[in-house]
Amino acid sequence: MSRHAWQRSPEEFAAHLAQVTPWLIEQLQDDRQPWSPCAPGEILAKLPEQPPSSPEPLSTVLEDLQSIIEPGLVRWNAPGWFAWFPSNAHPDAILGDLLASATAQQGMLWASSPACTELETRMLEWLRIALGLPENFREGGSGGGVIQDTASSGVLACMVAARDRTTAGLATSKGGDACGGLIAYASEQSHSSVLKAAGICGIGRDNLRLIPTDEAYQLDTEALARTMEQDAQAGNRPCFCCATVGTTGCGAIDPVGRIADICGDHNCWLHVDAAWAGTAALVPEFRTALTAGSDRADSWSFNPHKWMGAAFDCSCLWLADRSHLIASMSIDPEYLSNSASRSGDVIDYRDWHVQLGRRFRALKLWVLLRCTGVDVLADMVRAHVGFAQQIENAVEGISELLLAAPRTLSLLCIRHTEGDDATQDLIDRINQSDRFAVTHCRLDGRLVMRVAVGTLAVDQETVDAFIAAIRT
Ligand SMILES: Cc1ncc(COP(=O)(O)O)c(C=O)c1O
Structure with a gap:
């Protein structure tokens, strides 16, 4: 059957799906540095100024996805993502989408x-x-x-x-x-x-x-x-x-x-x-x-x-x-x-x-x-709250750190007893660790490190490593 250039045969679509699948899977096994190392304008400079007028193979697009786009991705799926709030893309939801x-x-x-x-x-x-x-x-x-x-x-x-x-x-x-x-x-x-x-x-x-x-x-x-x-x-x-x-x-x-x-x-x-x-x-x-x-x-x-x-x-x-x-x-x-x-x-x-x-x-x-299933999602929430409790217990045992507000569920607000500069230093060091991402807020005018536990991938090993990181 003849097709126009803008159409795709079922076979082509199936082949393309197979081509993108490894990349999709890789996104979910994400233990890379959470923050993007890109400087402002770096990605834009690598993108052609003119739109393509004729077709390119998907394989070329995927190569550019890896070399140009990937460095600019922030790894919200990473196990050590404690920044802002989680924005989880569960594999079942990805399929639904x-x-x-x-x-x-x-x-x-x-x-x-x-x-x-x-x-x-x-x-x-x-x-x-x-x-x-x-x-x-x-x-x-x-x-x-x-x-x-x-x-x-x-x-x-x-x-x-x-x-x-x-x-x-x-x-x-x-x-x-x-x-x-x-x-x-x-x-x-x-x-x-x-x-x-x-x-x-x-x-x-x-x-x-x-x-x-x-x-x-x-x-x-x-x-x-x-x-x-x-x-x-x-x-x-x-x-x-x-x-x-x-x-x-x-x-x-x-x-x-x-x-x-x-x-x-x-x-x-x-x-x-x-x-x-x-x-x-x-x-x-x-x-x-x-x-x-x-x-x-x-x-x-x-x-x-x-x-x-x-x-x-x-x-x-x-x-x-x-x-x-x-x-x-x-x-x-x-x-x-x-x-x-x-x-x-x-x-x-x-x-x-x-x-x-x-x-x-x-x-x-x-x-x-x-x-x-709802019960499994509930178990996930329980597990995340349990991890946050462990971090809370650890913070209570570190004399230089204190909880700036009562823990709610899996969210902790931590500050350094020596004040904002020391808290900022803590935040910077955690974020430079290549493994963890945290953000901040201010409570009563004082700087606070927010730790929001809750990605799908977070596990005991990550939590232990995070506790070790804040201890040192
Ligand atoms: C309490 C609360 N309300 C509203 C929002 C806004 O969410 P959205 O990005 O869906 O607009 C946020 C985002 O983090 C939030 O924490």
Whole structure:
């Protein structure tokens, strides 16, 4: 059969798959130096300025992948990756992603992909059950869940929905003045995406009140209650509050139940950001601390693409009452009109976030959850927490080091007793070790080394070597 140059025969595709497979496998057996040694511009300088006009063999592309691109990869899969948070690509999720790409689905509407839509509905429900999240997030009643690309997009979508709930839709229809007096709240330790969302959605960055935290870096609920009350007295409109379950800096868990009481007094939307720590709710003995009070939250999000291994990107968001989000996000141009949507019997996920087109992310969750299973993922989390405990015990035995905050799950914040310069020196030496990667944050203005245990490959030998490294 004759083919055009832009087409590939099944035999060619199969041969290409076989050609890339060794490289894929190599990525997962990753014990190379985690940080890239590249200097700025080094990769760019090796890439031709002009696009290729005629075909090149895949083998040539793979050679360049190895020689040009690979040095610029940061090894997030490496066993000694303790930087930021894990961003795990489990082999089962990689396969799911590959399968999803091959299906070329565009899941904006039920009609544009019934499978993408309905598998997503089921996956959100599986995960809701697996995390022990409350019934009111369940699809079927007024609630429901959706996959967003990132937690940042999720918090923006919820802030827009909250803004519209408070202004009875005027902010969307009229813009500008309708946002006057709207106030958002989050702790000083909340993720920067909350501040970004406040700027984008018209509430304004200056109208995000960053509430102080207590000695464990959890949002101070008395300060929140006082601030909201003062805002209400001054004629402002408390609109959106973000509670963080597992802050980015030190993993602090805000008291969601008490925050829900305060939000309830002011009809203020409560969003729970459990981007990293949410995965640990797979473990029954960790669950209560992570989900308490969430039955009174308006929205709750976590990133399976972080600790759970779902391969970036995949962020799950649940709503207690989906109608607000849908009211803010739905738009109905003629070219998308179809009988299934008109029937009201189907979900069109394009109405649940900013973008129209959407990837078939549910497929990688499906393959991951089926081939690995929830219990095994829970065991992984337990093991990682156990490794972090070992590092914590070791730090307690080193007189020059101390824990700058209580350990949360598998995240540790360590500093040197002699101050910031000594802590920076520790961070630099660890990062120059060729084996480990760590990042930093500041707590109470002091520099802290963050150690976030959680890659798929981390093992006892790596943890022992890390402990030996911080001892020396
Ligand atoms: C607590 C928290 N929320 C939100 C985010 C943002 O995540 P994303 O990259 O999915 O937007 C992060 C990222 O690390 C985070 O730690």
